[in-house]
Amino acid sequence: MTGAHWAVIGLLAVGAFAIRVSGLVAGRRIRDSRHAWVLDDLPGLIVVSLVTSSLVGQPLLTWIAAAVALGIAILTDHVIATMAVGVSVFAALSWLGV
Template identity: 55%
Template sequence: MNHDILYLIGGLAVATYAIRVLGLVTGNMIQRSRFAWVLDELPGLLIVALVASSLSSITQVGWLAAAITLMIAIYTNNVVLTMIGGVITFALVSNLL
């Protein structure tokens, strides 16, 4: 095996390990700081960011299905039922319009 390939593999292994250690250290620092509340809210913030970026490129049918799905989420407060309801809603709305 070529030495360049071994250097590449070694460098990537070190970079991977460094990224994980940096995340662990940063997470521990945040937990001890006054910004610890951010870690509690992070999962919801990530979901909102993913949904918002998805909604930026959909059609009116998608917006209508998203609005109905939001109503399902508010009414049921259940992630699984909301996902199932969202898929069914999108299928029904896209076939009706």
């Protein structure tokens, strides 16, 4: 490998390290600020955004299974039960040809 390759590798390593350090610094500043309440809801917001973006453009069958899974999540507050019921509903509706 040439010196240019090593320079790129070194630059990428420094960049990756800087991103991680800046995340730690920003996280600490947010925790110490008046906006710390946002961090409490962040994991749930990330899950909701991922699920919502994955449902866009999906057929009705997927939306029905997701709605049933949401109902189970609200009733039980149990992740494994929610996933199992959601997948089961999707499989059953697919098998029935809905």
